[in-house]
Amino acid sequence: MSQMVKRIIMSILGVVICGVSVGMFKFAALGVDPFQSLMSGLDAVIPIRFGTLYVIVNAILLLFALIFDRKKIGIATFINLFLLGYIVEFSQGLCEKLMPDAPVWLRIVILLIAIVILCLSSALYFTADLGVSTYDAVALVWSQRQHKLKFAYCRVICDLVCVTLGVILLLLAGQNLTGIFGSVGVGTIITAFFMGPLITFFNVHVAQPMLGKPKEEKKDEG
Incomplete structure (x- = not known):
């Protein structure tokens, strides 16, 4: 199998797995990933449909990457942009159908699995280098331009900024604690602190070996 075919498969697989993981996050209802927490805050204060808002925010981030x-813009970027939402809806609906009235312990297990596969999916399409999501591009570009700051740390900082802004916006919108914790919960905190390091781990130990690369961190990703 040629390298290009492997890279295309890794890109598509990465985006699909990412969509599944976000659907699992939403099903667990213990806090979404940092970018989605920011989107929840924006959705609470901006009176337009969420789908339209999502496109606008990603268009702004796409402009940054361009x-x-x-x-950083490629096939995975556009697959992410146009298909991710549908995959999220399908995976969330499937979880709700298979596990109705799931107890808290089961939702915690689903959350932990979602965190792991979200990081794995990111590593797959990062390493395939056929484009990343517009949000992922921010940390990647930053880490490349600031060589003293590794990707893992850039990602943690970006995630913390998103979480903070999301909470502030939800508070300004008058959300109660229950509403806030539904969007910004334990899952958000875990991903904010550990996504960067976990992505780097899967990049080094899974994604790079899939392309026949040695297990060492690339300079542009930390």
Whole structure:
């Protein structure tokens, strides 16, 4: 199998797994990933449909990537943009159908699995290098331009900024604690602190070996 075919498969697989993981996050209802927590906050204060808002925010981030590093835009970017939402809806609906009235312990297990496969999916399409999501591009571009700051740390900082802004926006919208914890909960905190390091781990030990690369961190990703 040629390298290009492997990279395309890794990109598609990465986006699909990412969508499944986000659907599992939403099903667990213990806090979504940092970017989605920001989107929840924006949705609470901006009176337009969420789908339209999602497109606008990602278009702004896409513009950032086009300005600073067009190489981050590729097939995975557009698969993510146009298909991710449908995959999320399908996986969330499937979980609700298979596990109705899931107890808290089961939702915790689903959350932990979702965190792991979300990081694995990110590593797959990062390493395939055929484009990443517009949000992922921010941390990648930043880490490349600030060589003293590894990708893992750039990702943690970006995630913490998203979580903080999400909470502030939800508070400004008058959300109660129950509403806030539904969007920004334990799952959000875990992903904010551990996604960067976990992505780097899967990149080094899974994604790079799939392309026949040695198990060492690339300079542009930390």
